[in-house]
Amino acid sequence: MRRILLVSICLFVGNILKAQLTKVIPASAAFADSLSRVAQDFRYNYYNIQSELIISQNDMETFQSNISLPGSKNCLIYRFHSTVDTTAAWQATMYQGESYRDALKAYKNTCRQVERSKLHLGSSIAGFTGRMDEPDPNVRFVSSEFKLNSKEEAFSLFYAEVEMILTGMEEWEVHLNLHNKKDDEDK
Secondary structure: OHHHHHHHHHHHHHHHHHHHHHHHOOOHHHHHHHHHHHHHHHOOOOHHHEEEEEEEOOOEEEEEEOOOOOOOOEEEEEEEOOOOOOOEEEEEEEEEEOOHHHHHHHHHHHHHHHHHOEEEEOOEEEEEEEOOOOOOOOOOEEEEEEEEEOOOHHHOOEEEEEEEEEOOOOOEEEEEEEEEOOOHHHO
């Protein structure tokens, strides 16, 4: 009887842990598929995946994205009013909360997912290269950049940037940003 009870408890705890891990670590195939769909629309400046306007300010507009990543809290498109650069940026909030430990887990997981994803961009397949910068618990911000390795000219400056920040409201946020990035010398 004790053995059956112990096995039942172990199975119950195992199922709880499995459910929690499923929430924290999205399936690579689903993540890569969603990431591919967003990247494909980068060619069209994210207009095909743009949903309703959330806020309009002097220097930018923020729209809801109709494609999201598994595990994300919110996915937005930012359109900047610039005469120099008219490209938009796409952002997924992967974590938002007070726990540094949970933010760190989401940051590392998002970096791994980006590194492991193979994007289907029409007739080609591409991946990201870069390395994760390790966060310092005494610093309020860390960012890692991953460049898309694609032969298509449209993606020559396309980057995925994963950032973990402590906001002014003492809340940690982890974002995945997809955007064009020019070298500092080109600005």
